[in-house]
Amino acid sequence: MSAALESYQGSLVLRGVEISLAERRLIGPLNLSVAPGEIVTLMGPSGCGKSSLLGYLCGTLDPAFRGAGQVMLGADEISTLLPERRRVGILFQDDLLFPHLSVADNLAFGLPASVRGRPARRARIEAALIEADLEGFADRDPATLSGGQRARIALLRTLLSAPRALLLDEPFSKLDARLRDRVRRFVFEHARRNALPSLLVTHDPADAQAAGGKVFEVGPG
């Protein structure tokens, strides 16, 4: 699927990125580069600050933590931008579909305003749903869907927002084993097809293996 509005060829580069909590360094300094279409995995135990690192990259780091270091997306330094300007897509452990919106409205929330006009927006959403084998789900209540369907819609929502990079915060850990594999393939396939530099944090070695890219260990010790 070519959901990304403007195809964007740029690597995600971290230079000297650190996360600390109350003067104690949790992560870093981290230097790494993720090429478009590449999926880099950061492995570490839970509570080591992996999620905070992703929060720093997309600008929503909990103020209790401190983040430092350069984050380049292509030629742009994004760590000084407001979160909504960074165009960094993220998937969390939970799908976080908005419970007050239908499936289509959730997707429309992600679709940039530059796609104008009701019919055009609706068409984009329908196309995305068809592409994900979810045709006819537009007016459904997210609460009535299965975990796998919700996970796929969460990814579609992120992709429709035309991100320039994709962050994955253990998005498969809450799915049961049978689903996990399918959703994982679905996400990775779309990340590669959209040429998104993707950063996956996980503590599950199977995730790292499936990503098939470089693997870094993070955290203290």
Next chain:
Amino acid sequence: MSRAGTPRGGVLRHAPGLTLGLFLVPIAAGLVGTWLPAFGYLPALGGTSLGFESWRALLNHTSLPGAMRLTLTSGILASALSLALVIAFVASCHGTRLYRRLRRALTPLLAVPHVAMAIGLAFLIAPSGWLARLISPWASGWTTPPDVAIVNDPYGLALAFGLVVKEMPYLLLMTMAALGQAQADQRMAVARALGYGPVVGWLKTVLPAVYAQIRLPVYAVIAYSLSVVDMAMVLAPATPPPLAVLILRWFNDPDLSLRFLAAAGAVLQLFTVILAIAAWNLSERVVMRLGRRWIVEGWRGGGGGLARHMAGGAMSLLYAVAGLSVAVLGIWSLAGRWRYPGAFPADISFGAWTRHLHDLLWATSTTLIVGLAAAGLALALALACLENERRRALRTTNRALWLLYTPLLVPQVAFLFGFQVIAVRAGIDGTWGTLIWSHVLFVLPYVFLSLAEPYRALDERYARAAMCLGATPNRVFWRVKVPMLLRPILIAFAIGFAISVAQYLPTVFAGGGRFVTLTTEAVALSGGGDRRVVGVFAFVQAALPLLAFAAAFAVPAWIFRHRHALRLPS
């Protein structure tokens, strides 16, 4: 440094300061404006030098000892009974069907304004009231009302009972809300596993944690019970009345020199409340010390069946009294002829409604305008403060909570006169703005407190996910947070509206006597004889908040009828 960590959202940053100022300034100014005349300084009435004359007059006043005794007995009795009943009920009935049922029925009980409840209660328990009629003459043998002072009794027992009917639900609500934070279920599971009975286990393991959470609400109940005016005008004796009513009478006296006496009385009222809360605090410590000994002595307690029956029965009885009190208002408003001791009116008549329709519509519109404006303003301020807190990741402190409770702890009669004096000097007395402002003082704490918990409990990751999809913080607020919190937001609004509808003193003082609301009208009429007319105004006064709550539950339920995750859990 990340930009997200730095403050943003310009105007919002001033929300907490503006909010605090909006209610602390009038209280502080009102206290000063009351204290100066109490010591003789009020140039407008010729008081230009400081002295203790009004204090001497106050302390030598023949009505003072009786008024103080009445205030203290009814206020302390009401507070202690309310708390004891709530603790007994929750300790012995938690987890039962009765508990869940009464919890669901709590909202209407909270919604009915104090005055309407007081008037309904008087209609119910008076010698000529509904209860006497229901049992006469077949059981009681009465063909005329017995000559006993049940309402307006010299000891203020009717007032204390009325206060329990209205204050107990508030304490019950706060206690039930505190159970979650106190991890009551886990504590109980541990206690039960160690062999403790359900009631003793609750008292020994859950109550200490819960009481710490409801301490401020308990103080607010004490402050309110010791200084209540509107309920006292209906249920308390008139000679002498409780202190707060006496003070109001002096403030309203045609003899303007009594203003000085009234101001001194208002200061005394404040000290009475402060001392009572201090004394309560002291007894808390004693009870806690004794309680700790009791906790560790190992007594497990039994099944608690008797306690369950008694506390459950007492609580059900109070609910029934409250329900019947509201019902009897409606019945009286529609009563044609209703001779004693008939159990029901002989015929139905809309006469009271049609004859007073003009006044009724007028008072209802004023009540609606002030209530909607005050609740709306308070809601906007509360949302702004909470959103600011979220965006700047502030933590709330204990001190902030005390500040928020200030308007609930300082007796209204202790500062509203000063507020009026200053409003007159500023030339804003008797205006809509000042009236609404005076209501916001008392509406805001409740709106904020009811909204704060659901707001803070909303999973922050929804907002983060929305921002990462390119939504600005304002868009996140309006498109994600407000819809997801629509129910608590509307409930907070309904609470604010109900609080405003119930206000009596602020309307009297800040309104400069120029505004007639359902409450002021009901209080004014309650002194007169015609129960039909009083019934009309008190019934509408009770109905408005009930309708607001009904709407607050119905609107989100309808909007989200196809959204499973937002539907009611029960």
